[in-house]
Amino acid sequence: MDHSAPNPYQPPTSLEPMADSERAYDGSASRMSRFWAAMIDGVLAIIIIVPLQYFAGVYRDFPKVSEPPFPQSLLWGLAGFAITLVLHGTFLARSAQTIGKKTLGIQIVNASDGKRAAFGTIVVRRLLPMSVVALIPYVGGVLGIVNVLFIFRKDRRCVHDHIAGTRVVKLDRSE
Template sequence: MSHANPYLPPDAVLRVEEDTSAIELATRWQRFWAGILDAIIGFVCGAPFLFAFGLFDYSRRGQTPPLMLTLALTAVAFVIFILVHGYFLKRNGQTIGKKVMGIKIVDLNDNTADFWKIVLRRYLPISAVSVIPAVGQILPLIDVLFIFTAERRCVHDLIAGTKVIKAKSD
């Protein structure tokens, strides 16, 4: 007796397709070169202020600049950073170096990270730590060395809850 059971689900062939649009982390080299480009841009934009405030004179004489001068120039440098990169950070989560290298900053859900989260939690803490005498030169190095972990996230990424991925070409 071959009666079809009306309560059985229909037969279907399921085909699983691989998602080719998967999010891919930026390579260490992409992040490195983006950082170098951003450092060059920062130096070119900030050098006139360093000359104007005499920071190079202290270095030439082998002297440590006064703490207040260092703090003031760090604040000026941070404002310059926001002025230079702010548009791209707000729009796509990219600095100019990241844009050139085809990478961007996203949150842990792969959405473009919020501008203020990037600025206040990702960049500001490292800038603030860098002016602390003695440890200010070591902690940023430790921050960058975290790129060699499996997640390829620096300390500033961990603080901000961000990661850097390859940007999709539009």
């Protein structure tokens, strides 16, 4: 074991914030801009899916909550994926942005070359794997949390970014 390597879990040696000139800016979107973009996208999805679920009787036994049978979870997972494509498909195809990302001025790009990520890459390699993982009973939710917690790493990339070979960057508004 190499004890000379820096410990990534070691607390900072100073409580003084870094000066802007000391920060290595790589164009990555801030964690907060990604968070708020995801919140905007999530609220839009909720506005659509909750009324659908209400009229389908999902909340019939409310407040008694139980794990729905897997076929029902699969159906709602597919519905959620379809709603995501309907809501954001045009934006993803044209600018590699969801509505939230467009609002916050951030964009999905290829990690390798910084070019706008292709629609197929975003849908098949970025959205679909995490949508499938979310359907796994009992562990899907935990894996979803692990996915987003990866944003606290130095590269600010979630698991879905690593799977798709993407990252999210702040757009230069002057362009």
